[in-house]
Amino acid sequence: MRQNISVEDALESILSQARPIAESESVPLSAAFQRVLAQDLPSRVFHPDADDSAVDGYAVRGEETITASVATPVRLEVVGEAPAGRPFAGEVQRGQAVAIYTGAPIPKGANAVVRVEDTVRDGSGVWLLKPASPADIRHRGDDLRQGEVYLHRGTWLNAARVALAAAMGYPSLPVVRRPRVGILSTGDEVVEPGQPLPYGGVYNSNSYALAGQVQEAGGEAVVLGKVPDSLEALGRSLAGVGLLDVLLTSGGVSMGKYDLVRQMLEKDGRIHFWKVKIQPGGPVLFAEYRGLPVLGLPGNPVSSMVVFHLFGRALLFKLLGRSDAPYAGIQATAATAFGANPSKRAYRRGILRWTPEGFTVETTGNQSSGVLRSMVEGNALVMLEPGESARVGDRVTVIPLGFTV
Known part of the structure; x- marks a missing residue:
C-alpha cells in the first residue's frame, strides 16, 4: 500500500x-442531454440542403443590379415569393425578382440577394437602392456535409451538441x-x-x-x-x-x-x-x-x-470514455491573500469573478474543512503548492467549480 x-x-x-x-444504449434526443456519445456520428444530410438566403430580401440576377444606388435605383418586376419551406418553383428571368425570406432556397436563375432594407416596394415591382450581394447566399453544405463526422465518440452532450445531432437527422442517439x-x-x-x-x-x-x-x-x-x-x-x-x-x-x-x-x-x-x-x-x-x-x-x-x-x-x-478533461486550471489575480500549507498542496476555496481586467479570485474566509457553507459561497479552488502562499495581486492557478458570476 x-x-x-x-x-x-x-x-x-x-x-x-x-x-x-x-455497454451502450439508445436514447431519444429528449433524454440525451448530459450523456456521453458512444459512437461517431456522421451527418445524414447536407445543411443547408440547397443554396439558400441568409437574409430577407429579393433574389435577383446580380449583374442587373450593379448600378443600383439611392441616386440611380434599379426597378425589377416581382414575379413571386419564396418563404422558408415553400421554394419558388419558377426561374428568375431578366428584369425580374423574387421576394425571398431567410432560409428559403435561391430560385433558379438568381445568383444574388438584395436585402429588404435596401429596397422600396412599388406595386408589382421593387426599386433596388444598392447592388445585390452573392455573399448573402449560404451555399449547400456550408454547415453540414452528408457523411462527415461532426460529433465523436466520448463527446459530452450539451444543449448545442444535442441540437447538432438533431440537425444531422438523428431522432435518437447511442450513449454510454x-x-x-x-x-x-x-x-x-x-x-x-x-x-x-x-x-x-x-x-x-x-x-x-x-x-x-x-x-x-x-x-x-x-x-x-x-x-x-x-x-x-x-x-x-x-x-x-x-x-x-x-x-x-x-x-x-x-x-x-x-x-x-x-x-x-x-x-x-x-x-x-x-x-x-x-x-x-x-x-x-x-x-x-x-x-x-x-x-x-x-x-x-x-x-x-x-x-x-x-x-x-x-x-x-x-x-x-469522456473526451473532455474532468477539470482545468485557469490563471486569476488574487484579490485577497491565501495562506500556504508547509508540506501539502493546498486547495483554498475562493470566489472567482470576471472583470474587464480579467479573472480575479478572493477567499471565502474560514478554510476549515468542516465549513460546508464555503462550498456554497465559493465557486473555485485556488491551488497552492507546498509552502506557497499568495499575496494580493499575485497570479494564481484556479480550478473553477461550475463557474458563474
Whole structure:
C-alpha cells in the first residue's frame, strides 16, 4: 500500500485501474442531454440542403443590379415569393425578382440577394437602392456535409451538441451506460436530515453532496444510506450493494480507532494508496473490494467534495470514455491573500469573478474543512503548492467549480 503520495500519483493510480464501460444504449434526443456519445456520428444530410438566403430580401440576377444606388435605383418586376419551406418553383428571368425570406432556397436563375432594407416596394415591382450581394447566399453544405463526422465518440452532450445531432437527422442517439456509483456514509454520529439531532450528532450532508456531484459528472448515484461504526455492519452493507461500477464511502478512512472502512479494506480488500499530500482531504483512500473500485473519502463535508472533484470526477470520466478533461486550471489575480500549507498542496476555496481586467479570485474566509457553507459561497479552488502562499495581486492557478458570476 502506497502512502502520502502526490495528487499526480494518486490520479495515475486511479485511472490505471479504471476500465471504460463498454455497454451502450439508445436514447431519444429528449433524454440525451448530459450523456456521453458512444459512437461517431456522421451527418445524414447536407445543411443547408440547397443554396439558400441568409437574409430577407429579393433574389435577383446580380449583374442587373450593379448600378443600383439611392441616386440611380434599379426597378425589377416581382414575379413571386419564396418563404422558408415553400421554394419558388419558377426561374428568375431578366428584369425580374423574387421576394425571398431567410432560409428559403435561391430560385433558379438568381445568383444574388438584395436585402429588404435596401429596397422600396412599388406595386408589382421593387426599386433596388444598392447592388445585390452573392455573399448573402449560404451555399449547400456550408454547415453540414452528408457523411462527415461532426460529433465523436466520448463527446459530452450539451444543449448545442444535442441540437447538432438533431440537425444531422438523428431522432435518437447511442450513449454510454451511466456508471452506477454507490454512496455509503459511515459513523455513529451521522443522522439523516429530519430526524432529531442528538448531542454531538451531525446531519448526513455528504451523501447528498456526492449524489449531486456524481450526477453532474455523468454517473447514476445510488445512495446506500449510512452504516454505524461496526465492522460487521459495514461488511453486511457492502455484501448487499448489488451491481455497482464504483463505491464511494464517506468517513472511516483516517487513523482513528473507529475508521473502519480502512481497517476492513486492509483485511479483506486491496488498498492501492492511502493518504495524498493535499489539504483538505489528505486521508483519501483508493482500493478494490471484491473487484469493486472503492474511493474512500474523508468525513468532513468540504474534504469529501474537494476529493471527489479531484479524483472521483476523473474516475467517472475515464469510465464514461469522456473526451473532455474532468477539470482545468485557469490563471486569476488574487484579490485577497491565501495562506500556504508547509508540506501539502493546498486547495483554498475562493470566489472567482470576471472583470474587464480579467479573472480575479478572493477567499471565502474560514478554510476549515468542516465549513460546508464555503462550498456554497465559493465557486473555485485556488491551488497552492507546498509552502506557497499568495499575496494580493499575485497570479494564481484556479480550478473553477461550475463557474458563474
